[in-house]
Amino acid sequence: MKKTALVTGASSGIGREIAIELNRRGYDLIISARREDRLRELKEQLKGEVTVIPADLSDTEQCRELYRKASGRNVSVLVNNAGFGDIGQFSSTDLEKELKMIDVNCKAVHILTKLFLRDFQKRNRGYILNVASSAGLMAGGPMMASYYATKSYVVNMTCAVNEELRRARSRVQLSALCPGPVDTEFNDVAGCSFGVKSISPRICAVNAVDGLFAGKMIIVPEKLLGVGTVAARLLPKRALLFITGNIQHKKIK
Numbered sequence: 631m632k633k634t635a636l637v638t639g640a641s642s643g644i645g646r647e648i649a650i651e652l653n654r655r656g657y658d659l660i661i662s663a664r665r666e667d668r669l670r671e672l673k674e675q676l677k678g679e680v681t682v683i684p685a686d687l688s689d690t691e692q693c694r695e696l697y698r699k700a701s702g703r704n705v706s707v708l709v710n711n712a713g714f715g716d717i718g719q720f721s722s723t724d725l726e727k728e729l730k731m732i733d734v735n736c737k738a739v740h741i742l743t744k745l746f747l748r749d750f751q752k753r754n755r756g757y758i759l760n761v762a763s764s765a766g767l768m769a770g771g772p773m774m775a776s777y778y779a780t781k782s783y784v785v786n787m788t789c790a791v792n793e794e795l796r797r798a799r800s801r802v803q804l805s806a807l808c809p810g811p812v813d814t815e816f817n818d819v820a821g822c823s824f825g826v827k828s829i830s831p832r833i834c835a836v837n838a839v840d841g842l843f844a845g846k847m848i849i850v851p852e853k854l855l856g857v858g859t860v861a862a863r864l865l866p867k868r869a870l871l872f873i874t875g876n877i878q879h880k881k882i883k
């Protein structure tokens with residue numbers, strides 16, 4: 631039987647490119663997102679068996695339904711990529727949008743990681759790539775407080791479970807992808823613009839897939855940013871918040 635990968639948020643940006651890269655490496659695919667037309671258009675470009683499963687991952691029941699539909703199809707790679715951000719002062723940003731963000735960025739990742747991990751552990755094989763962000767490696771993100779917090783959740787959960795698996799000598803691999811700015815539809819959805827140079831989703835995706843199969847716990851696709859995030863950890867929290875706050879203010883359109 632051919633190996634299969636499930637990619638969420640495959641209708642655009644990083645998820646779309648990760649799906650293309652996995653397909654190039656011989657994987658059949660299950661692609662998911664809300665915009666079914668985009669998924670069908672992507673399917674036309676891919677080889678092998680490609681299944682489209684539209685789902686709104688802000689809805690817990692649809693997360694479980696996606697798992698039910700995908701399990702039993704020999705999934706050995708799960709990419710939890712769907713996610714979005716929002717910018718503004720915490721006191722004035724939209725509460726409903728943020729609650730949906732927490733549902734998609736954290737709850738859906740949590741549900742799908744746990745359900746697929748159980749299957750992967752039974753087979754003692756499988757890869758899970760959780761798309762976090764360099765935001766998740768920082769002390770917090772003034773003007774994007776909720777988004778940074780959701781990505782910290784993803785990084786910390788992923789690293790902790792990675793350590794559980796290492797101690798159990800499991801062959802299941804769990805990685806967190808932590809890119810800086812990537813040129814996707816992210817800014818349109820978040821209502822911001824990058825203050826610094828971005829990389830292409832293609833470069834991000836190739837680095838992500840390489841890092842996942844190489845067994846990296848945290849994958850930072852840009853070398854310079856990788857050095858920056860290590861250096862950032864040495865700074866006092868207040869200093870790091872000040873620097874991040876300055877960068878974030880430049881993102882406001």
Ligand SMILES: NC(=O)c1ccc[n+]([C@@H]2O[C@H](COP(=O)([O-])OP(=O)(O)OC[C@H]3O[C@@H](n4cnc5c(N)ncnc54)[C@H](OP(=O)(O)O)[C@@H]3O)[C@@H](O)[C@H]2O)c1
Nearest residue numbers: 639641643644663664665687712713763811812814815816
């Ligand atoms: N771009 C960056 O600079 C950057 C940097 C670091 C991390 N990231 C992370 O990378 C991931 C992908 O983002 P991107 O940059 O590629 O942005 P994007 O082009 O806007 O893609 C986001 C994807 O998430 C899906 N999605 C959003 N809400 C969803 C929902 N409720 N249910 C199901 N799918 C949903 C979207 O599909 P539909 O709209 O069709 O549902 C789309 O496919 C996100 O987790 C993001 O936080 C991005």
